[in-house]
Amino acid sequence: MLPMSIGEIIFQEMVRHPKDIAQISEPEGTVLLREDLLENSMRIATFMRNLELTQSDFVGIVAGNSVHISAVAYACLFNGFALNAINPAYIADIIESLYQITQPRLIFCDGDVYDKVKAATSKLNVKLVSMRNHPEGVITIQEVLQTKVQGEFKPNPLKDKNPPMAILSTSGTTGTPKAVVLTNNIKVLSGFTYLTTCDVQYTASSLDWASGLWATITEAVYSTKRIISEKPLDPTETLKLFEKHQVTWFIQSPAQAAAIVSCPYFEEANLQSLRYYLVGGGRCTKEVFKKLQRKLNRNCINFAYGSSELGSIGSINWHFDEKPNSVGRPCPGYKFKIINGEGENLGPNEEGEVCINKGCHWPGYYGNPEATALAYKDNWLHSGDLGYVDDDGFVYIVERKKDLLKYQSNKYYPHELEELISRMPGVVEACAFGIWNVENGDEAAACILRKPDVQLTEQEVIDYVAQHAITQYLRLHDGCLIVDSLKRSPNGKTNRAANKEHYIKVKGIKIVT
Template sequence: MSYQPKTHYDAVDKIWSSEKEKSQFGEDLSIGEIIFQEMVRHPKSVAQVSDSEKTILLREDLLNNAIRIATFMRNLDLTQRDIVGIIARNTTHISAVAYACFFNGIALHSLNPAYLTEIIEKLFQNTKPRIIFCDGDEYEKVRAATAKLDVKIVTMRNHPKGAISIQEVLKTPAEEGFRPTSLKQGNTHPIAILSTSGTTGTPKAVVMTNHRSILSGFTNLSTADIQFGSSSLEWALGLLAVISAGVFSTKRIVTEKPFDPSEILRIIEEYQVSWLVQTPAQMAAIANCPAFEKANLQSLRSYFYTGGRCTREVQKKLGRKVGGGILHFGYGFSELGSFATLNWNFDAKPNSVGRPCPGYKIKIIDDQGDKLGPNEEGEVCINKGIFWPGYYGNPEATKEIYKDNWLHSGDLGYVDNDGFLYVVERKKDLLKYQSNKYYPNELEELISRMPGVAEVCAFGIWGVENGDEGAATVVRKPNVLISEKDVEDYVAQHAVTDFLRLHAGCLIVDDLKRSPNGKTNRAANKEYFLQAKGIQIIT
């Protein structure tokens, strides 16, 4: 179990805070310098195993590769003012690319390979990377998107003719006496630029810094741990996995293949994974996978999940399998670049995202901006105790959510008498049916308890007479036959209020619509529901 900070509640200021954690590394060291020294300390331990490519890298192999890539960047005269672009999956050498950036003090800007050309163009036109590392699968798309930029493109796999391959870069002679570069801006220097989910338009570029808070939730890792997570570098979880594996000298299992629950269960068992991090959607897929009941998950020591709501049914099913003491529900968002809270007390607080991580503060505010006390619901605001640079090249958007060092999450929640945070729903997702307020997750929690339901996404369909009428898309468990009427009847029979119903109906689907990071996309599911049902919204 990780270090658990004491939580303090200031009843006058109505702020919850936790004591700062003492770092085991020198405060003057950058993340790149820490990773460099730790790789030197453990040269013969296994750093990474690629399940899909069947490669194994010792720490000295990974270090030498990162030094060669960093030297290649230095030979191009890249400085700490430059940006390195990445659009790649978890292949063998992508970690070395990230470490090379950290060693040089150059921020990486990682995008999802599934992004459309116009989105890539807008995002990279903002940060203007000097070099981009991408999979050959996306080479032509990236080349078209960056036609207006002076940029080199290096391919990581499936190399097209004429492209610079990562193998060529790895032939670069290492700089003699290579050492990581000290950061001119200290721990406020950018380490990475990640993208928001983009569900409401073009994704925004979130700046993450070298501050130690980036390691929140990871300090329980040790050299004995075997890490696995499905996210690649364009998402915070993927980036944090690469960073923490380097800092704490763990063995990391990677795969370039798309998420598949049965394959994840095989990987956990085959490699004896001890440390796992997933999204709630991935948890639900695993819990409802036919191979789940027979899977051996005894190697797991820590099972983290974050990135959205997780139904009690899924948590209970996983808890029965691995033990509640292993499950840790966390809360964070792209702008934080780390966990803000973590629940180390699953058995006592099974649906809470936990207390503040070391050095973090929480306040809950109402619509007027006034602070609320324990058990009072309002918007969750987070203070990391450090300056956040904001959205790259977008000061207007930064000002909207960052005020007086507080990040306004847009999530509704409350803190109980013991200092545990509960996230209720996105503020904008609050629904109203005939003056009765409810949240989509109330329907989701109810429907998820129905035998035969694997996953569900609920939303409101607006009508002139009633307001937001409840609706849902539902995924059935394999070999289970339940109809849309069965779901509607179940809700009517088990809801505790008269208005919580599927007034707009239900749609059985093969899978939910998701954002590129694997999170359930409520807006996309609603749009699909409207198209399938032939419903037109009249405003």
């Protein structure tokens, strides 16, 4: 007999707490009780069943957060259909290439991107449903919610042992996005078992982010209250949302954390309700963490390590005071190892590639066995991140393996420059990279995001680095560029490759190899 699916667990828990508030949607303030959300989910699930979809079919989602987005996800999980979420900001070519792999028969998308999605999927036999801002003449989510539920509704049991639960795309920071398979496995709850019915969850992440999927699932499994906002993350509005709804749980990327602590309202905001402030998805500078420490109860700050490939949080730091730069110890059932270039295991405090074994099989990248073989070997996921494990078993992430810079035989990481620049008054965030020079190798450069009310020149940044660096080679040898905004991937991560490309274009640099 197969174990209960995530959909069956969610259904069971939603039935148990019918009168609890499940969701409050901003800015309109729409409140859904669990019985309301369950009813909506069952209606959408029935609509899917009426289309005669099977558990081998995928349901596409190209939409941000809105009132009914969670119900769409739960409907997929109730039926055992894998949801295939793609960020609405992706260009049509990427949407087309990703959906050519999974070939969904049904796609829920925002009306703003309806025409783009329709054009990108013109070669597929697919039905489109608009989630909001509906164009004329299209099927809307409100029409789908009119579907009658016949008889006693029950979630479909899974027919296979390890079927896909979701397909997410990689961030695209290291090349063309790939379709990551997440299996229907209880380990998706790893790192969240502390949540209770008293918690109020919020994240700006949509379903195409791993963190957005985690929030959607844990909201239902642990019967928390979820705050949904249709607006993109704005630091001031986010802080006011915390105060208004007494948010207890929040997860965001390092770039978003930098924006939050640099916001003028941060100092006066009342954040006493926060019990869990999770930062993950990249490296966070010490300056950002120091500002968070001064404002928040230190015990509520947690640095986590997870990824789309893991489908869960692999480690979490519950001891931020003692190990402020660590992503913590492995979560139960997870193993970490550090290997060198020859694949040999390294000892404590020795730096190498971080590999993770989550104790269950990972199917890999859907439709891409070559990429899967490179990333997944003997049940170990090779992350592409460089890091080490200290004597106490705490994991540290240093940098992406491919981002290592080499200047005149001196090796260092971009984050060393970013940490230094971020200490400069008036700087919100920096993104450093190497510009290739035949004689010197990687000559460092950086794009600098400053506070709006601060006057800052490129030469001042270059001089600051030269005055405060502890080595002679740690310099902005190629220079820097002051920008109004950094280039980011659709999931909010700072995109090093895109910032480098922008820098080269603005500076008129011709790369000679």
